[in-house]
Each structure stands twice: as structure tokens, then as C-alpha cells.
Amino acid sequence: MSNKLNSSRNQNSFNGGIVRLLKYLFNYKWQMIVVIISVIISTLTQILGMSLLQPTIDEMILNSNIDGLKKNVLMMVGLFIISAITSLIFSRLMVRVSEKAIKDIRNELFEKIQSLELEFFDQNTHGEIMSRFTNDTDMLGQSLSSSIPNLLQSLLLFIGTFAIMFVINFKLTILTLLTIGLMLFILKKIITKSTRLFSRNQVELGKMNGFIEETLSGQKVVKVFNFEENLKDRFNKTADRVRELIWQANTITGKIMPFLKNGINISYAIICMVGAVLTILGQMTVGTLATYLTYVRQLQNPIATVSQQANVMAQAIAGANRIFEILDMEAESDDGDIDLVHATIDKDGNFHEENTLTGIYAWKRIVNGEIKYKRLEGKIDFEHVDFSYDGKNKILKDVTFYANPGEKIAFVGSTGAGKTTITNVITRFYDIDKGSIKVDDIDIYQIKKSALRKAFGMVLQDVSLFTDTIYENIRYGRLDANDDEIKAAARMSKADSFICRLPHGYDTKIHGNGSSLSDGQNQLVSISRAAVDEPSMLILDEATSSIDSATELIVTDAMDNLMTGSTSIVIAHRLSTIKNSDVIMVMDNGRIIERGNHDSLMAKKGTYYQLYTGKLELD
Numbered sequence: 001m002s003n004k005l006n007s008s009r010n011q012n013s014f015n016g017g018i019v020r021l022l023k024y025l026f027n028y029k030w031q032m033i034v035v036i037i038s039v040i041i042s043t044l045t046q047i048l049g050m051s052l053l054q055p056t057i058d059e060m061i062l063n064s065n066i067d068g069l070k071k072n073v074l075m076m077v078g079l080f081i082i083s084a085i086t087s088l089i090f091s092r093l094m095v096r097v098s099e100k101a102i103k104d105i106r107n108e109l110f111e112k113i114q115s116l117e118l119e120f121f122d123q124n125t126h127g128e129i130m131s132r133f134t135n136d137t138d139m140l141g142q143s144l145s146s147s148i149p150n151l152l153q154s155l156l157l158f159i160g161t162f163a164i165m166f167v168i169n170f171k172l173t174i175l176t177l178l179t180i181g182l183m184l185f186i187l188k189k190i191i192t193k194s195t196r197l198f199s200r201n202q203v204e205l206g207k208m209n210g211f212i213e214e215t216l217s218g219q220k221v222v223k224v225f226n227f228e229e230n231l232k233d234r235f236n237k238t239a240d241r242v243r244e245l246i247w248q249a250n251t252i253t254g255k256i257m258p259f260l261k262n263g264i265n266i267s268y269a270i271i272c273m274v275g276a277v278l279t280i281l282g283q284m285t286v287g288t289l290a291t292y293l294t295y296v297r298q299l300q301n302p303i304a305t306v307s308q309q310a311n312v313m314a315q316a317i318a319g320a321n322r323i324f325e326i327l328d329m330e331a332e333s334d335d336g337d338i339d340l341v342h343a344t345i346d347k348d349g350n351f352h353e354e355n356t357l358t359g360i361y362a363w364k365r366i367v368n369g370e371i372k373y374k375r376l377e378g379k380i381d382f383e384h385v386d387f388s389y390d391g392k393n394k395i396l397k398d399v400t401f402y403a404n405p406g407e408k409i410a411f412v413g414s415t416g417a418g419k420t421t422i423t424n425v426i427t428r429f430y431d432i433d434k435g436s437i438k439v440d441d442i443d444i445y446q447i448k449k450s451a452l453r454k455a456f457g458m459v460l461q462d463v464s465l466f467t468d469t470i471y472e473n474i475r476y477g478r479l480d481a482n483d484d485e486i487k488a489a490a491r492m493s494k495a496d497s498f499i500c501r502l503p504h505g506y507d508t509k510i511h512g513n514g515s516s517l518s519d520g521q522n523q524l525v526s527i528s529r530a531a532v533d534e535p536s537m538l539i540l541d542e543a544t545s546s547i548d549s550a551t552e553l554i555v556t557d558a559m560d561n562l563m564t565g566s567t568s569i570v571i572a573h574r575l576s577t578i579k580n581s582d583v584i585m586v587m588d589n590g591r592i593i594e595r596g597n598h599d600s601l602m603a604k605k606g607t608y609y610q611l612y613t614g615k616l617e618l619d
């Protein structure tokens, strides 16, 4: 399945988009029912008000009936006031309902994004994804609140007015219908075309966001390499594409108004003429003709509303379809049924689930209604594993290794050899193509992904810290950890001393992915985060960023503390840190080409020896 976002499927799904949007609105059934009733009352009172014109002219004015005239005028005013009040009710209510629907859509989108495979984030820029949260939902919000009730009212007004016109004069109405039908046909063509252009515009806008996001996050590099001018040119080109598409879309919709105005005026003149002839022939009264012509004018309003809202609606549907594209994506699948729980074991060897760190972790499986537990030991087995990210280029080739509980296994090798990929497939961020991976002799595909990921403590190359306090950033490691447990984890991972020197200690807020801390400090917080859950298995992908040697010693020390007693897989970029590993695997181009401990590999005088003695470069 491709996770690449595009919008080709959106271009023809105008109707589908509307139906789906309506479903979100009708989650607020009662409010929507009130909206619909108000729209109906508002429209009917408008039409009824108009219908009083004919008796007013024929019976009151032409017969000089002043009392009747007063009564009719008062009734007309009353009906129009009711129409205005109900119109106010539905427009206010619609704003509320659409705000709620947009919130629901945003929540669903956020939830969906959390559930997607990593491949999705590999294939789409953050800016492009962000643009669906912001531009598209904003556009949708605006149009839901205004366009939908207006369009509904226009439709009702249109149908109601036509119904009365048929009653007044059948022949004349057929003529009116033909002229208006022609206009609506052309209008639909224009809307379809502009929807397509708006759709493309949103895609370009997404790309522009992606570009801005990359430029912002890479500001340092931009400045160091004096890349500003080049970026300015590239941005200008992107912004130009957006402007051009908007211009094209607006040009098309801009054609609607003059066309409609003139078309309506011409058809009005024809209808006037035919109506006058019918009146002269005695087939209509003067009052009926006046009322009829008022209704023809009245038809102008819904058509004008539709054409004005067409622009907004076209953009909104394009945005909605882009949102639905993400909502329709397949969530990360998970067939595993084995869970991971905290437990204690009594003297008879029975497991008791207990949420306390003093206990152990146990795999939990329900077989035929019976709960079975197995202690998490931390044994890892890779057997003949093949893997590729894109289904073509094999990144891991026949990788076989095992780690016994408590062992430290290190991977070294040149950049791009596939070391990080090993950690990606153990945690099932990506699924392997061939072979098997087992943890405690259980195939990882039988374990729930959440349980598998919980079983591993991870310190990744990319230290992701969030805009929150240090307390909360460490607590991501175990959400129910209390403040004392967080401090203990930070002490163990040597982060405590620098945290205590910060102005607000553990309550200090970190901003912009840890840019207010040094690289070494970021790593220590990240190690504390892994430590707070006291994991039995660890993945440490050493950060490649250079830190000064004093900090490096602290980080190495913290990592060593973290690894004590855990099965650890270490991706090493500095050979000094892995010398004491139980097994060192040397990787090259997706294969393990040497394995053994430091001494045996040095004695072998192969690639590791060359790397260690500096005869071969690591990166």
C-alpha cells in the first residue's frame, strides 16, 4: 500500500465529499433538525409573503380596499420578520454545529495520524501533513457554517418558488425552467472545473508548507551554507504556482457572475414579454403577472447565492477530500495477541498482575479462556532476516544473531550499513520480508505492537523532546511514574545534576525540540526517559552529533548504568563505548560480516581490527 498523499482521487468526488461532511454534521442530530426546521420556516415564510402580492394588487389596490390592503401588508411584514428570526437561528446554530464537526474531524485526523505506519511519515513532509490540519480544516469550517445552510435555503427557495410559479402559470414556468436549466448546466461545469483547480491549489499549498517547515527546522544549516538566496528563489517559484492556480480557479468562478447577471436579465425580459401577451389575451390578471415576475426575480437570489458560495464550497470540498484521504488510509495493522504486564510471582510460581516497578514484566496470553504468563527474560533471536524499505533494495540480508538475557550486543559498521534498520524491525516500525525475529522464543508477530514497544527501552539517535517540562519529558517513558521515580531515573542516568542547576529544576520548560539544552543534556534526558521504565531490553542508537569529551564520558557512564542487567542492543558510532560488549557484530551493506568479542575480533585482524586501529573509517 502506498502511503504517499496525493489528490488525484479527490477531483471527481465532489458529491461523495458532501455526503461525508453531512455525516459529521448529523452527529449533532438535534441541532441539525432545528437548523433544517428553521431553514424550512424561513423559506416558506418568504415564499408566502410574496404570494400575498397577487391578492393585494388584484383585490385590494385595483378595488381600493384600504382595510384589506393594511391587513395584507401587515401579514407580509409579519411573515418576513418570522423569516428573518428563523434565519438568524439557523445561521447561529450552524456556526456552532460546524465548529463541533470541525473539532471532531481534527480529533479523528490526529488519532488517525498516530495510528499510521512510519512509512507514511517517510513519504510525506510534515508541512504537507500539517496543511491538512490547518488550511484544509479552516476552509472547511468556514464553508460548513455558511455555505451549507445557504445552499439548503437556496434549494428550498428554488423548489418552493417554482412550485408556486407552476400553479400561477404552467406555460410561462416551462419557459422559465428552460432558461434557468441552461444556466445551471453551465454553472455545474464551472464548479467542477474550479473544484479541480482548488484541489491542485491545496496540494501546492501543502508542498509550500512542507518547504517552509524544512527551511525552518534547518535554519542553522541554511545560515551556515548561505543558502538564503537559493531558498528565496525556490520559495518564490512555489508561491508563484500557488498564486497561478488560485488565479485560474478564481478566473473561472469570476466568470459566473457576469454570465448569470446577463443571462438572468435576458431571460427576465423574454418572460416579461410573454407574460404581458398572456395578460392582454386575458389568461392572467395584472396581479398574477406582477406576482409571477416577482417570483422570477426571487429566483435570482438562490442562483446568485449558489454561484457566490460555489467558490467557497469548491475549496471546502477539495480540502475535505484531502482530509478524507488521510482518514481512509489503513491504520497500522496488529495481529498480535500477547500483551505485556507488570506482575509479581508468589512462592508457588503463580503470577499476579500488579502495577508496581518492584515486580517483573511478564508476557500475557489468553489461550482458550485461560490466562498464561511467561516472564520477560530478554532473549532476542534474529533468524535469516531479509528486509527492504521499498520492496526493491534489500537493506538487511540474511541477518542472523541472538542475544541472551542481560547480554550487550553491539553493531558497528560504515554509515548506511543497516544498523539502525535492525532496531526498526525489532520494534516492528517496519515488517521484515523474510526470516523471523523472536523475543523470549515468541515470534514478535504474535505480540501486540504496543506490548513489544513497551518491552524495549529506547534511546534513539534522534532525541525527540517535546515542548513541556523536564518532568513530563521524562514521564513519557512511563506515564504513571511519580516525581520521585523520575528523579531516581535522572540520578541514575546522570541527568540530575544539570537539571538541578536549571532555573526551575525539573519544572523547567523545554522548547523547540530541546534546542534550549545542549546536545549532551538532551541525550541525558532521553536516557532518563528510557530508564524510568526500568526496561529489561534496551535499544541504544548512539547519537552521532559531536559532544565534548567530558560530556561524552557522562553520557557513556549513563548508558552503562542504564544497560546494567538489561539485554542491550547498541548501535555504536564510537568504538570506545562498545569494547566491553559480549558480542560485537560488524555490518557491511546489510550483512553481518564479522562477530565476536573485542579480543577475538582484534585477534582476527579483519574489518573490526581495521576500524579500531583507524585503518578504516567508521562513517
Ligand SMILES: Nc1ncnc2c1ncn2[C@@H]1O[C@H](COP(=O)(O)OP(=O)(O)OP(=O)(O)O)[C@@H](O)[C@H]1O
Pocket (backbone or CB within 6 Å): 122, 389, 390, 395, 413, 414, 415, 416, 417, 418, 419, 420, 421, 422
Ligand atoms: N525510512 C527509510 N526509507 C527508505 N530507506 C531507508 C530508510 N531508513 C534508512 N534507509 C536506507 O537504509 C539503509 C540503511 O540505513 P540505516 O539507517 O539502517 O543505516 P545505519 O547503518 O544505521 O547508518 P548510520 O550509521 O548512518 O546511522 C540506508 O541506505 C538508508 O538510505
